[in-house]
Amino acid sequence: MRRYLFLLLLLSAAFLMFGTNVEAKSQCISCHEKETPGIVKQFLSGKMGKIGLDCSTCHGSEHNKGAEDASLAKLPTPETCNSCHPKQVEQYKAGKHSLGWIAMKAMPMLQHQPTMIVGEGYKGCSGCHKIGLKSEEEARAYRYGSGACDSCHTRHTFSKEEARDPRACQSCHMGFDHPQWEMWSTSKHGTIWQIEGKGSDRAPVCQTCHMPDGDHNVMTSWGFLAVRLPEDDQEWLKDRVTILQALGVLDDAGNPTERLEVVKAGKVARLTKEEFDRERTKMINICSKCHSTSYAKAQLDAGDKIIREADKLMAEAIRIVKGLYKDGILKKPANWKVAPDLLQFYEAKSSIEQDLYVMFLEYRMRTFQGAFHMNADYMHWYGWAPMKETLQKIKDEAEKLRKEFKLAEK
Ligand code: HEC
Ligand code: HEC
Ligand code: HEC
Ligand code: HEC
Ligand code: HEC
Ligand code: HEC
Ligand code: HEC
Ligand code: HEC
Structure with missing residues (x-):
């Protein structure tokens, strides 16, 4: 705040000295009005332009001649x-x-x-x-x-x-593995926002739930991969371990690999109960501005249970593919640390593993993300249904590979 005050003082001093009839146009703006008129117009229409900041505030003053020294302009971080x-x-x-x-x-x-x-x-x-x-x-x-x-x-x-x-989030939070835009905008929440228009606060937008009070710290309890530790539910934990092994985060014996360090550094998963509960409590408090706490808890609880069911299907599919490696039917590529490796995405070397990666990255994602974004269609027809379908395909394919392998052995 003190910085702003200082800046304002400086600006008013300049204003008093030069009066209103002298255009306080900087060198940068004078030339860029011709060179890049769109940028100048947009900058001057924003708050920082209006209060008199200059191009040099962010780009420095080293470049001031023209195209010949443009590479000296600093680009901000x-x-x-x-x-x-x-x-x-x-x-x-x-x-x-x-x-x-x-x-x-x-x-x-x-x-x-x-x-x-x-x-x-x-x-x-x-x-x-x-x-x-x-x-x-x-x-x-x-x-x-x-x-x-x-x-x-x-x-x-x-x-x-x-x-x-919310459209500010659309260009990234859409598509194949994280269609939050599509899910939210066709949910009841998004539909109300579309009907009532910009400025309506009857239904929540992305920022209501993920940037409350303008907080730039975005984080959810489950995160993108929807894996957490520890887990009280022992059956679920077994399935989670299978998934973490296919992500290469745990080895075959269940011990952490160096990828766990990456998970920690990237905060890819919540690794303590406290971390998970902190984000969950925040979210429930947000829902509770419009819904009863019991209603909100029931909704999020159902989302958690959907992850559990999706993990059963996912773990079953992974075990089938692992079995093929164990029996020598699939061979681990020389430079892979683990196999199957879900993090190889479309670099997977067999079509059964291509199916496995899509089942994980597209369908499992849509199953739980759809549930958390109140979109029954995404949860079911774009998530759960193709998970089941793909599991069947993987079973059929594994059987075929086993038959072919036996024939080749004879
Ligand atoms: C005499 C004209 C002139 C002046 C004065 C001038 N610029 Fe430029 N600036 C240019 C031209 C020409 C380019 C190159 C545009 C292009 O690549 O098409 C450029 C490019 C830039 C770029 C983009 C660099 C890049 O790598 O893409 C930035 C940022 C920039 N100027 C900022 C400034 C700032 C800040 C000032 C004042 C300190 C300033 N300019 C003064 C003419 C000028
Ligand atoms: C020299 C100080 C300074 C720097 C550097 C600066 N800003 Fe600002 N910015 C301001 C001031 C002053 C305001 C107006 C604050 C107000 O009136 O509330 C502002 C306002 C804003 C606003 C709010 C605009 C609105 O519509 O209300 C945004 C967003 C913003 N700045 C983003 C940025 C970003 C991004 C950067 C870096 C690329 C940046 N600023 C660098 C001083 C600065
Ligand atoms: C608040 C900080 C800020 C101010 C003030 C600012 N810029 Fe920028 N400018 C940026 C950022 C951020 C980028 C994107 C940098 C990147 O892509 O690495 C950028 C990129 C650019 C580029 C290259 C990218 C493009 O779209 O062509 C040009 C040219 C440019 N600025 C010109 C200007 C001019 C002219 C002014 C003054 C009218 C100005 N900037 C004022 C933050 C600022
Ligand atoms: C330029 C692309 C881009 C835009 C725009 C963008 N995001 Fe993101 N967002 C990402 C990426 C990439 C990640 C994953 C970051 C990581 O690897 O940790 C992410 C992560 C998140 C997460 C964290 C999920 C988790 O793992 O817990 C939330 C929440 C989020 N974004 C919300 C938003 C909201 C709300 C908006 C709009 C106001 C928005 N994002 C705009 C690219 C974007
Ligand atoms: C994921 C989208 C997103 C990103 C990335 C983002 N902002 Fe913002 N920013 C917002 C939203 C949303 C608001 C409006 C918050 C509110 O409702 O008060 C905002 C508001 C602001 C304001 C105005 C604050 C006020 O109270 O007037 C400033 C300044 C600002 N952001 C600076 C930044 C800076 C600096 C960065 C980079 C570190 C950044 N923002 C990155 C979404 C974003
Ligand atoms: C009604 C509140 C609400 C709205 C509106 C909302 N989200 Fe979410 N979002 C959630 C909840 C709840 C979760 C799951 C939180 C958890 O992990 O417990 C979530 C999770 C996420 C995640 C992490 C992965 C996932 O999908 O589960 C991202 C990223 C995200 N939301 C982005 C967005 C974007 C972008 C928008 C707008 C297009 C949006 N959200 C709108 C409540 C909301
Ligand atoms: C359309 C924009 C977009 C593209 C393209 C994209 N990502 Fe992402 N990525 C995101 C967003 C948004 C998230 C956060 C989604 C969520 O939390 O639901 C994300 C999440 C991730 C995460 C998980 C981060 C975490 O901490 O949970 C990884 C890893 C990742 N992306 C890697 C990649 C790689 C590798 C590619 C290219 C093969 C890629 N992404 C392409 C937008 C994109
Ligand atoms: C700003 C207010 C607001 C917030 C915050 C909010 N909602 Fe809603 N929600 C609404 C309104 C309004 C409706 C429409 C009520 C109806 O269907 O009659 C609604 C509807 C719903 C529905 C019914 C969807 C359907 O298709 O029938 C669910 C489920 C829901 N919200 C869950 C949540 C959860 C969970 C959160 C927090 C993560 C949340 N909401 C946050 C306002 C809100």
Whole structure:
């Protein structure tokens, strides 16, 4: 706050000195009005432009000649914003969004993809995961795409209003393995928002539930992979262990591997009851602004139980494929640490494992994400139903592979 005051004092001093008839247009703005008029117009229409900040606030003043020295312009990272918005930057850093880059980088299948997909091209994984913090070396090496904060309030308006709109989340939280946009927008909550229009607060939008009071620290109890530790339910724990083994986080004996360190660093799962319950309590308090606490608890409890049922199907499918490895019918690729390895995604080397990965990453996700976003259609027809269908396919395929293997042995 004191920084703002200082800035305002400075601005009013300048105003008093030069009066209203002198245009306080900076060098940057004068030239960029011609070079990139859209950027200047948008910046001046936003709050930071209106109160008199300049292009140089974020891009420095080293570049000031034109195209010939444009490479000297600094491109911002969240550190740039930190000097004036420490609260939001700190919250962002404590939450999951800041970890988006390292979580992506940790995927073993990444080394087989071109950099246009996983690096500076931003055409695939990195196009969404650039919301995370890069290492200092990477941020320096990459010319573009380290802004992160412009993910929800896009440049150069940097509007709070825009970021409050659920559509600000749509470009990333959609599609194959996390269709929260589709699920929410066709649920009752989203439908009410669409009918009543922007500004209606009768039904919750993404931010109501995930960024209450403007908190930039996003985190849920289950997380993306919906695995947690510890687990009281012993049957469920057995299925979870099977899933964690196929994720390469536990070895065959059930001991942690080095991937558990990655899970910890990326906060991929809640690893204590306290962590899980903290997020759960927050969520129930949010629902309870509009629903009874009992109603909200019953809804989330049903979501948990759906994960349990989905895990039964998932573990059964994994055990079938594991059996094929055990009996030598499938051979572990030389550079794989575990097999089957769900984190190899579409790099899986047999069609039965391709089915297994889709069952995990698309259908299991939709089953529980649909339940938590009050979307019965996604939960059932796009999640549960194809899980069952795929399990049957995997059974048939395994039987076929076994028969072929026997024939070949003869
Ligand atoms: C005399 C004209 C001129 C002035 C003055 C000027 N710029 Fe530029 N700026 C340009 C041109 C031309 C480009 C290159 C545009 C292109 O690549 O199409 C550019 C590019 C940029 C870029 C993008 C760099 C990149 O790698 O894409 C930024 C950021 C920028 N200017 C900021 C500023 C700031 C901040 C100032 C004031 C300190 C400033 N400019 C002053 C003409 C100018
Ligand atoms: C509040 C900080 C901030 C201010 C002020 C700011 N920018 Fe930017 N600018 C950014 C961010 C963030 C990016 C994205 C960086 C990236 O992709 O790595 C960016 C990127 C750019 C780019 C390259 C990307 C593109 O879309 O072409 C240009 C050119 C640019 N800014 C020009 C300007 C000009 C001209 C002004 C003044 C009118 C200005 N900026 C003021 C934060 C700012
Ligand atoms: C030199 C200080 C300074 C820097 C650096 C800065 N800001 Fe700001 N920003 C401000 C001030 C001052 C306001 C207006 C605060 C107010 O009136 O509430 C503001 C307002 C905002 C708002 C709210 C706009 C609205 O519609 O209400 C957003 C969003 C924002 N800044 C984002 C950023 C981002 C992202 C960066 C880094 C790329 C950044 N700012 C860098 C000073 C700064
Ligand atoms: C530029 C892409 C992008 C945008 C825009 C975006 N997100 Fe995300 N979000 C991600 C990525 C990537 C992750 C996973 C981060 C990680 O790897 O830890 C994520 C994670 C999350 C999580 C954490 C889930 C967990 O694991 O517990 C929540 C909640 C979330 N986002 C909510 C939102 C909301 C609400 C909005 C809009 C206001 C939004 N996101 C906008 C890319 C985005
Ligand atoms: C359309 C944007 C988008 C693309 C493309 C994308 N992701 Fe994601 N990714 C997200 C979002 C959003 C989340 C968080 C989803 C959730 O929590 O439900 C996420 C979550 C993840 C997570 C889990 C992080 C955690 O801590 O829970 C990993 C790992 C991941 N993505 C890796 C990848 C890889 C590798 C690719 C490319 C093969 C990729 N993503 C492509 C948006 C994307
Ligand atoms: C996932 C989307 C998302 C990302 C990423 C994001 N913001 Fe925000 N931001 C929001 C939302 C939503 C609001 C409005 C909060 C509210 O309702 O008060 C907001 C508000 C703000 C405000 C205005 C605060 C106020 O009270 O007036 C500032 C400043 C701001 N963000 C800065 C940042 C900075 C800096 C970053 C990067 C570290 C960032 N934001 C990244 C969604 C986001
Ligand atoms: C009514 C509140 C509510 C709304 C609105 C809402 N969510 Fe969620 N969201 C939840 C709950 C509850 C969970 C599961 C929390 C848990 O793990 O216990 C969740 C989980 C998530 C996760 C983690 C993975 C998953 O799907 O289970 C992400 C990412 C996410 N939501 C993003 C979004 C986005 C983006 C929007 C808007 C398109 C949105 N949510 C709208 C309540 C909501
Ligand atoms: C801002 C208020 C608000 C919040 C917060 C909110 N809801 Fe709702 N919810 C509504 C309204 C309004 C309806 C529509 C009531 C009806 O169907 O008659 C609704 C409907 C529902 C429905 C019925 C959906 C259907 O298809 O019939 C469920 C289930 C639900 N909410 C669960 C939750 C849960 C769980 C949370 C917290 C994670 C939550 N809601 C948060 C306002 C809210």
